[in-house]
Amino acid sequence: MVLRGERWMLKILIVDDMAVSRLILKKMLLKEGYEIAGEAEDVTDAVSKYESLHPDLVIMDIGLPGKIEAVKKEILKTGGITAIREIIKADSNARIIACTAMNYKEIVMEVLSAGAKDYILKPVEPAKLIAAIKKVMGSEV
Secondary structure, eight states: OEEETTEEEOEEEEEOSOHHHHHHHHHHHHHTTOEEEEEEOSHHHHHHHHHHHOOSEEEEESOOSSOEEEETTEEEEOHHHHHHHHHHHHOTTOOEEEEESOOOHHHHHHHHHHTOSEEEESSOOHHHHHHHHHHHHGGGO
16 A cells, blocks of 8 residues: 555556456546556466555456356356465455456355455446445555
8 A cells, every 4th residue: 555645545456357347447446546556357367466566455356267167057257266266375465355247145155265355246336346445445445
């Protein structure tokens, strides 16, 4: 975090395989005064950028290319869960908010057990995103 004036500025890494989703999140976060540390589009890129950029927070899409699971008879891409696990393995204090359109109890439980601190549903609403950030970061924002 960087102190700007009297406010701590969070450095956030945005991870999503869709450029338009990254752009939407980036605009929301910048409007609220957060700093974008970087962007990643797959599991390998996410872990690498986390380790090199040391962001304060990660917004992680779950539907990244990679792992594929069957949940409630649907085949879903869940590579983001792998990325969460790898980041937590590298830094047990990592703060990650999962961002997903998959509103299945099984996926939510897996995301949280992998190490995410919270999750929000797509399409992302700015107020819910900011509330999740404040919840995860606590008194640091």
